[in-house]
Amino acid sequence: xxxxxxxxxxxxxxxxxxxxxxxxxxxxxxxxxxxxxxxxxxxxxxxxxxxxxxxxxxxxxxxxxxxxxxxxxxxxxxxxxxxxxxxxxxxxxxxxxxxxxxxxxxxxxxxxxxxxxxxxxxxxxxxxxxxxxxxxxxxxxxxxxxxxxxxxxxxxxxxxxxxxxxxxxxxxxxxxxxxxxxxxxxxxxxxxxxxxxxxxxxxxxxxxx
Amino acid sequence: xxxxxxxxxxxxxxxxxxxxxxxxxxxxxxxxxxxxxxxxxxxxxxxxxxxxxxxxxxxxxxxxxxxxxxxxxxxxxxxxxxxxxxxxxxxxxxxxxxxxxxxxxxxxxxxxxxxxxxxxxxxxxxxxxxxxxxxxxxxxxxxxxxxxxxxxxxxxxxxxxxxxxxxxxxxxxxxxxxxxxxxxxxxxxxxxxxxxxxxxxxxxxxxxxxxxxxxxxxxxxxxxxxxxxxxxxxxxxxxxxxxxxxxxxxxxxxxxxxxxxxxxxxxxxxxxxxxxxxxxxxxxxxxxxxxxxxxxxxxxxxxxxxxxxxxxxxxxxxxxxxxxxxxxxxxxxxxxxxxxxxxxxxxxxxxxxxxxxxxxxxxxxxxxxxxxxxxxxxxxxxxxxxxxxxxxxxxxxxxxxxxxxxxxxxxxxxxx
Numbered sequence: 001x002x003x004x005x006x007x008x009x010x011x012x013x014x015x016x017x018x019x020x021x022x023x024x025x026x027x028x029x030x031x032x033x034x035x036x037x038x039x040x041x042x043x044x045x046x047x048x049x050x051x052x053x054x055x056x057x058x059x060x061x062x063x064x065x066x067x068x069x070x071x072x073x074x075x076x077x078x079x080x081x082x083x084x085x086x087x088x089x090x091x092x093x094x095x096x097x098x099x100x101x102x103x104x105x106x107x108x109x110x111x112x113x114x115x116x117x118x119x120x121x122x123x124x125x126x127x128x129x130x131x132x133x134x135x136x137x138x139x140x141x142x143x144x145x146x147x148x149x150x151x152x153x154x155x156x157x158x159x160x161x162x163x164x165x166x167x168x169x170x171x172x173x174x175x176x177x178x179x180x181x182x183x184x185x186x187x188x189x190x191x192x193x194x195x196x197x198x199x200x201x202x203x204x205x206x207x208x209x
Numbered sequence: 210x211x212x213x214x215x216x217x218x219x220x221x222x223x224x225x226x227x228x229x230x231x232x233x234x235x236x237x238x239x240x241x242x243x244x245x246x247x248x249x250x251x252x253x254x255x256x257x258x259x260x261x262x263x264x265x266x267x268x269x270x271x272x273x274x275x276x277x278x279x280x281x282x283x284x285x286x287x288x289x290x291x292x293x294x295x296x297x298x299x300x301x302x303x304x305x306x307x308x309x310x311x312x313x314x315x316x317x318x319x320x321x322x323x324x325x326x327x328x329x330x331x332x333x334x335x336x337x338x339x340x341x342x343x344x345x346x347x348x349x350x351x352x353x354x355x356x357x358x359x360x361x362x363x364x365x366x367x368x369x370x371x372x373x374x375x376x377x378x379x380x381x382x383x384x385x386x387x388x389x390x391x392x393x394x395x396x397x398x399x400x401x402x403x404x405x406x407x408x409x410x411x412x413x414x415x416x417x418x419x420x421x422x423x424x425x426x427x428x429x430x431x432x433x434x435x436x437x438x439x440x441x442x443x444x445x446x447x448x449x450x451x452x453x454x455x456x457x458x459x460x461x462x463x464x465x466x467x468x469x470x471x472x473x474x475x476x477x478x479x480x481x482x483x484x485x486x487x488x489x490x491x492x493x494x495x496x497x498x499x500x501x502x503x504x505x506x507x508x509x510x511x512x513x514x515x516x517x518x519x520x521x522x523x524x525x526x527x528x529x530x531x532x533x534x535x536x537x538x539x540x541x542x543x544x545x546x547x548x549x550x551x552x553x554x555x556x557x558x559x560x561x562x563x564x565x566x567x568x569x570x571x572x573x574x575x576x577x578x579x580x581x582x583x584x585x586x587x588x589x590x591x592x593x594x595x596x597x598x599x600x601x602x603x604x605x606x607x608x609x610x611x612x613x614x615x616x617x618x619x620x621x622x623x624x625x
Contacts (some may be wrong), residue, residue, distance in 0.1 A: 035228040071230065071380075093271035154230075176239040176369045185371065190238040197231040 014132040023053045025061075031204030033069060033156060045156075045202060049087055058204040063105070069158065069198050079160050079196065081109035082129050097141050101150075105133040109158050122166045123188070129159020129195075133202065152207035161198045220531070229381040236374045245354045245362040248324055252344075254306050256327065259337050261299030262287065263621035268480060269411075270596045272589050273313035273404030276334050279601055282364075283307055286320065288334055294592035294603040295615040300335045307350070307363060310420060312412040314405035317435040319412060319419050323363040324350045326421070326430065328438055340436045349423040358390050407596070408493040408542040408584035413455045416476035422450045427462065427471070427479065441477060456496045459526060463492045468503060470526050485521055485529040493585075495545045497525050500532070501552055506539035516540060518552065520567045535571020544583030544593075549575065549595065549609045553583035559595055561609065575610045 026048070032045035046066025054060050059126050071077040084106025111128030118124075123191040135141045137152025176189070187193050260504040264287055268280035277291035285305040289297040307323030318329040318337060324347045329337040354362040372393040403414050411420045419430040419438065427450075429442040449465035461478065462469040467486035471479040487505060494503045501521040507514060516539050520532040538557035543550060549565040557577040564570045582597035592615055604612040 033228075035382055047438055174436070176240050176241055176368050178371055182237075182239065182371050184237045185239065190236065192236040194235075195233040197233075198228075199230065200228040 003004065011099065016182065024051075024099065025051050025052070025059065026209050027206050027208035029065075029150065029152075029206035031152075031202055033067065033200040033202050036201065043067065043069045043200065045204065047083065051087065051089060057091050057094060059087075060139070061087045061089070063087055063107075067109070067158070069160070069200070071198075079126070079161065080113045081111060081112065081128055081131075082113055083094045083107060083109045083158075083159060084206045085095045085131060085133075091139060094139070099139040099141070100137070101139055101152075103134070103152075103154075105182070106134075107131050109160070111160050122164070122190075124162065127163075128159040129161060130157075131159070132141065135204070137204070139208075147178045147207070147209045150204070150208060152202075152204045152206070154202045154204070156198075156200045156202045158198045158200075160198065162192075162194045162196070163191075164192045166190050166192075174175075220532055229379050231377070231379050232373065233377050236376075237371055238374075240370065240372050241367040242367060242370050243352065243364040243371065244366050244611060245352070245356070246442065247362055247619075248345075250349075251363060252342075253304055255305070256322070256339055257304050258301050258431045259304055259497060260302065262302040264600060265621060267584070267596050267598060267600065267620060268583060269310055269407060269409060270587055270594055270601060271313060271404055271406045271410070271593065272332070272587055273318075273440075274402075276331075277309055277594065277601070278313070278404075280311060286311060286318075288332075288337075289618070291591070291603075294589075294594075294605075297603070297616055297618060299618075301337070301575075303329070303337055306365065306578065307330075310410060310412040310421070312406060312410070312414045313396070314414045314419075314432060315402050315435055317432070318431070319414070319438070321347060321421070321428070322411070324348055326419075326438070326440070327446070327578070330436075341342055341438065342438050343356065346428060346440045347421070347423050347428075349425055353381060400587050403585055404566060405589065407587050408454055408495050408544060409452055409585045411451070411453060413453050413460070413502045413609040415455045415460075416458070416473060417488070418473070418476045420453055420455070420473075420479075422446070422453045422462060423517065424448060424450055427478070429477065431477070443555075444479060453492045454494050456514070459494055459496075461501060463494045463503070468494055468501065468521070468529070470523070471528065472501065472526070482526045483529055485531075487519060493542045495543050495550075496523060499525060500565075501529065502543055502545065504537065504552060506537075506540050506555075508509075518543075518571050520570060531596070533568055537571070541583065542555065544586040544588045546588035546593070546609070549606075551588065553586055553595065553597070555584060556582055556598075559583040559586070559597075561612070569595065 006199040014140035028048050030046045033045050045067040047063050049061050051059035053162045069079040085105040087105045090101035103198030109128040109131045111126040114126035116125050133154050135152045135154030140149045167189040241506040248516045268282040271278040275292040276290040286303040288299050289300045291297045297452040305322050308320050311320040316331045318331045318420050320327050324345050328341040330340050333335050345507040351360050352364050353360050416432040419432050421428045425448050427444040431441050432436045432438040452463040454461045458474050460471040463560050470482045473479050473483050492503050492505050493557040501523050503519040505515050505517050516537045518535045518537050522530040522532050537556040541550045541553040541555050548565045550562045561575040562570050563573040582599050583595050585596050587594045595602050603615045610617045
């Protein structure tokens with residue numbers, strides 16, 4: 001929750017800097033991150049993006065957000081990510097009531113918001129990774145042309161890393177004594193470094209002004 | 210709006226796409242790696258009698274006349290002169306690679322060596338002589354060697370090491386997981402004179418035959434010619450065979466799913482009389498004329514879920530019936546001496562029970578030696594012999610309700 005509040009604060013403070021002329025736009029989006037058309041293991045995504053009109057129909061911006069990736073294949077894990085990214089966007093015929101756009105996000109997702117585990121038998125730490133997300137969608141302008149709604153579909157890649165050290169406690173098990181080669185284990189019996197390459201379809205609804 | 214249609218089409222196409230997770234894992238873990246050896250090379254190792262050695266680990270026990278045999282798993286047999294149980298004297302160590310079990314008849318010792326059965330002349334117990342070797346009779350001992358991809362090797366020892374394993378897989382909730390192992394390696398270069406065994410024994414002798422169980426079958430050896438026994442038959446029993454206990458002309462074979470009863474009136478043709486099934490657990494068994502006493506225990510190897518003593522009515526050997534079940538702590542081997550039942554409770558000690566009334570046997574505890582780590586017991590003619598992780602202790606059991614310690618042969622810690 002504190003991550004969401006932090007992002008909202010960032011978003012609104014940026015809004016006051018950019019002002020409300022149409023050279024600067026602010027967009028808040030929320031949606032789902034899915035493996036496909038059905039609703040298995042849905043993740044969620046919330047983000048705020050500030051863009052500046054560079055040339056006709058082209059915008060560049062920066063954004064931040066909060067995302068949850070469901071990783072049910074691995075002990076029902078949920079990976080939380082704070083994405084920080086730059087966005088390039090092309091809006092075709094922005095003067096129309098309904099326009100179409102294409103955009104691409106590139107950046108880094110911070111994974112340290114995940115709760116580390118640190119016990120006698122287990123230690124888990126998380127890191128984020130690179131993100132990339134091309135999208136296409138529609139812009140629906142209001143009559144006042146001060147606000148607009150968006151609907152977009154995109155592909156999303158997010159990297160993430162988990163480092164897990166753990167020791168099994170089995171009854172009647174003779175401890176395994178290793179003289180050398182266990183430097184990586186840091187006193188535990190097992191160490192697993194796992195790199196996740198998460199590929200999702202994003203479906204987002206947005207409100208901009 | 211051609212472009213809009215194009216976008217719409219792209220959007221629909223995207224909706225039909227399926228995302229996935231690609232997961233790269235790199236795991237380092239401590240494990241006990243087996244060291245394989247070809248059986249032909251194992252046979253070249255000298256099977257010799259050497260001076261008495263310190264007892265490092267305990268396996269099975271066996272008594273024959275005044276001699277006590279203690280198996281050191283996979284290494285050989287310690288031989289003690291036990292004419293005075295108060296002062297057993299180590300006389301020799303018989304070095305037998307891969308030895309787990311043994312039995313003695315008419316001064317002939319039968320012992321396994323991985324897949325082979327060896328026969329020794331015990332006329333001079335301080336210096337047993339190898340008489341014969343029957344090769345390839347316990348083939349279940351062979352292990353698949355993942356390095357040579359062959360099934361002709363045995364595991365001679367284990368080494369503690371750290372193994373590195375990398376694997377990669379894709380995950381999508383709509384399709385099953387496909388796992389691809391990339392590599393697996395070691396990053397840091399396991400009508401004669403018979404003797405008496407315990408309830409955990411896998412060898413027993415009766416009617417001129419040696420009956421030896423392996424994990425899945427009963428093997429018969431004709432030992433009428435003591436110097437040259439011959440393998441005669443293998444009877445498939447099913448997986449999880451653990452122990453064999455002879456009583457009169459019947460064999461009681463314990464498996465982790467139940468107890469088999471075979472009649473050996475015709476010693477060469479054991480005839481199955483019945484099967485008594487129980488929940489999955491390790492289950493040594495001892496019997497008297499009317500009842501079988503079966504212990505079921507939990508543990509990593511047994512995969513059991515109960516720790517109990519079962520009393521089974523075997524008056525009709527073709528229809529064994531459960532009489533009563535008593536809760537235990539972690540029962541291993543057991544022994545029966547007249548009306549007293551002795552139960553080894555592993556790290557929970559050693560217990561004796563009054564077995565006069567089988568409906569109350571588990572409730573009438575006579576004694577509990579809580580400090581005596583115990584796994585098997587032989588009520589011998591001169592002493593009650595109890596083996597456990599810490600060694601072998603002998604007790605005077607003339608007073609059934611009060612065991613009197615005579616001696617202990619302790620395990621000597623290995624000093625590297």
